[in-house]
Amino acid sequence: MRCTRMPSLIQVEHLVKRYSGRRVPGSREVMSALNDVSFSLAPGRTLALVGESGSGKSTLALCLAGLERPTSGRIWFGGRDIVALDEKELRTVRPQIQLVFQDPVSSLNPRFTALEILREPLIVQRSGGRRETSESALAMLESVGLSREMASRGVGEFSGGQRQRLAIARALSLAPKLVILDEALSALDCSVQAQIANLLLELQSSFALTYLFITHDLAMAAHLGDEIAVMDRGRVVEQGVPEKILHTPEQEATRRLVAAIPGSNVTPRLPRAL
Amino acid sequence: MSILEVRNLSVRYFSHTGVASSAIMDVSFDVRPGEILGMLGESGSGKSTLAASLLRLLPANGKIQQGSILFEGRDVLQAELRELEIIRGKRIALINQEPSAALHPTMRIGDQVGEVLAAHEYLGKRARRERIQQALSAVFPAETERISFSYPHQLSGGQRQRVLIAQAIACGPSLVVADEPTASLDPTTQREVLSVFQGLRQKFGLAIILITHNPLLLAGLADRVLILYAGRVAEIGPTESVLSTPMHPYTRALLRCLPPLPCSADEVNRKTMLPVISGDAPNSALLPQGCRFEPRCPDRFEACGKREPAAVSPNNGHTVCCFKFGG
Numbered sequence: 001m002r003c004t005r006m007p008s009l010i011q012v013e014h015l016v017k018r019y020s021g022r023r024v025p026g027s028r029e030v031m032s033a034l035n036d037v038s039f040s041l042a043p044g045r046t047l048a049l050v051g052e053s054g055s056g057k058s059t060l061a062l063c064l065a066g067l068e069r070p071t072s073g074r075i076w077f078g079g080r081d082i083v084a085l086d087e088k089e090l091r092t093v094r095p096q097i098q099l100v101f102q103d104p105v106s107s108l109n110p111r112f113t114a115l116e117i118l119r120e121p122l123i124v125q126r127s128g129g130r131r132e133t134s135e136s137a138l139a140m141l142e143s144v145g146l147s148r149e150m151a152s153r154g155v156g157e158f159s160g161g162q163r164q165r166l167a168i169a170r171a172l173s174l175a176p177k178l179v180i181l182d183e184a185l186s187a188l189d190c191s192v193q194a195q196i197a198n199l200l201l202e203l204q205s206s207f208a209l210t211y212l213f214i215t216h217d218l219a220m221a222a223h224l225g226d227e228i229a230v231m232d233r234g235r236v237v238e239q240g241v242p243e244k245i246l247h248t249p250e251q252e253a254t255r256r257l258v259a260a261i262p263g264s265n266v267t268p269r270l271p272r273a274l
Numbered sequence: 275m276s277i278l279e280v281r282n283l284s285v286r287y288f289s290h291t292g293v294a295s296s297a298i299m300d301v302s303f304d305v306r307p308g309e310i311l312g313m314l315g316e317s318g319s320g321k322s323t324l325a326a327s328l329l330r331l332l333p334a335n336g337k338i339q340q341g342s343i344l345f346e347g348r349d350v351l352q353a354e355l356r357e358l359e360i361i362r363g364k365r366i367a368l369i370n371q372e373p374s375a376a377l378h379p380t381m382r383i384g385d386q387v388g389e390v391l392a393a394h395e396y397l398g399k400r401a402r403r404e405r406i407q408q409a410l411s412a413v414f415p416a417e418t419e420r421i422s423f424s425y426p427h428q429l430s431g432g433q434r435q436r437v438l439i440a441q442a443i444a445c446g447p448s449l450v451v452a453d454e455p456t457a458s459l460d461p462t463t464q465r466e467v468l469s470v471f472q473g474l475r476q477k478f479g480l481a482i483i484l485i486t487h488n489p490l491l492l493a494g495l496a497d498r499v500l501i502l503y504a505g506r507v508a509e510i511g512p513t514e515s516v517l518s519t520p521m522h523p524y525t526r527a528l529l530r531c532l533p534p535l536p537c538s539a540d541e542v543n544r545k546t547m548l549p550v551i552s553g554d555a556p557n558s559a560l561l562p563q564g565c566r567f568e569p570r571c572p573d574r575f576e577a578c579g580k581r582e583p584a585a586v587s588p589n590n591g592h593t594v595c596c597f598k599f600g601g
Contacts, residue, residue, distance in 0.1 A: 190488065
């Protein structure tokens with residue numbers, strides 16, 4: 001293991017994920033979704049992962065969450081290489097790494113009530129009886145800014161922003177150490193984005209969470225991230241503090257992303273003028 | 275002279291039990307030839323309802339309650355079906371959000387553009403092929419041929435969105451209504467598609483209504499911006515004026531929600547709380563009596579809760595509906 005200044009929560013070393021072309025039977029076409037990706041993430045910090053569509057951001061998220069098997073490389077988490085674990089051992093790791101997806105409509109079961117959604121992970125992990133799981137589900141509902149009275153509502157009765165709060169509450173119900181936010185703000189309106197961004201910051205400080213924040217939105221990445229990592233064609237091509245990435249980008253891929261920030265073609269960028 | 279004049283348009287939806295909810299209320303605006311009008315609103319603000327009513331494509335439970343829509347001198351609301359069919363697709367084209375849902379999966383791109391032409395014009399085989407070529411080359415100048423023979427699954431999201439634009443302009447409309455055309459694209463592709471719109475406006479003098487929820491997309495692109503809140507026009511005016519000196523408290527609050535970009539390499543303001551608009555947007559079935567933004571407004575005073583403010587124009591061409599400005 002490499003030496004780092006700060007003890008890292010998760011450390012990724014030379015991660016490779018290849019998909020073989022299954023579309024044409026017998027084809028030997030191989031697609032490298034991840035190509036030698038390495039980074040480490042210290043506890044309590046946020047790494048924002050940016051890149052164009054198809055640059056490998058979501059594949060990386062799936063590998064870290066133990067939902068995809070990497071082709072090679074190591075992922076050190078809690079002193080263990082989770083790539084080497086078998087399915088049974090992996091099941092003890094997964095609760096500690098949770099995902100929040102982009103679309104709260106398709107990631108929540110429409111036939112469940114809010115309470116059922118929040119209890120399900122606890123039931124699956126067999127943590128407590130009926131009363132216990134209900135009580136911790138209700139507490140979780142409150143910590144994401146929803147009220148206990150909403151527990152019996154169906155998913156359809158919540159607004160988009162409230163659904164994303166519910167998805168975050170579900171991710172937090174197993175007290176994870178790392179939360180992977182895969183485009184978790186992208187489908188929301190600007191005013192709701194700001195509310196959820198604030199919620200994420202609050203939760204990070206009260207539960208000492210570590211975030212991997214995957215996004216298209218470089219402005220939000222700069223706002224929420226302690227560091228930004230830029231991915232391009234399966235590689236992390238540049239990593240650094242947001243100010244540096246935005247103002248002195250070194251790689252072509254980074255420059256392209258910075259140039260495409262909506263509103264960056266207008267000076268000064270509008271909200272500043274207020 | 276405007277090509278589109280919308281006056282006092284109100285639309286309601288009726289549930290199967292007969293309960294009415296107001297989607298848009300008393301909306302008036304103009305579109306001038308060759309103009310890009312940005313229509314900014316969050317979900318539930320009525321922007322898609324507005325787009326659909328311009329073409330009278332509302333679902334069966336949506337009713338236009340009052341108002342008028344004058345397009346190129348024709349009254350759209352009084353038009354008979356035959357007249358409507360000429361307007362739809364030929365004079366006003368509509369581009370929807372999801373390009374993959376709008377394209378037929380097993381038909382070549384060229385044929386799909388040809389279908390639009392066939393619906394509106396009698397053309398011989400060769401003439402049609404030429405027009406397909408023309409429409410596609412306007413959005414894919416470099417690889418018209420290849421795209422024409424491709425299937426949708428062989429194209430990227432940005433390319434598919436451009437195909438929809440090619441379909442939209444195939445019959446030479448004077449107005450294109452684009453409803454969140456770049457919502458599913460990443461910023462680099464977004465920028466590319468928006469520059470296609472800009473090019474078309476320059477080349478064909480096309481007027482475009484660009485509907486979006488992201489104010490920053492409109493900066494440097496739209497000529498004027500219309501801000502919708504809960505089905506009413508909050509503010510309308512030249513883009514620069516609306517986005518840099520917004521008058522309506524909603525517009526001001528909305529723009530403050532956006533995460534700030536560090537201005538220089540040493541400015542650090544990350545991980546701070548963003549200013550938010552308190553509360554939620556009103557439910558369309560139980561709207562507040564007065565100004566619709568009143569319950570969430572930081573600047574509200576007594577009059578705001580009693581009646582709805584009228585539109586006033588304190589600045590040249592910049593109109594706002596707010597009592598603060600005398601509405």
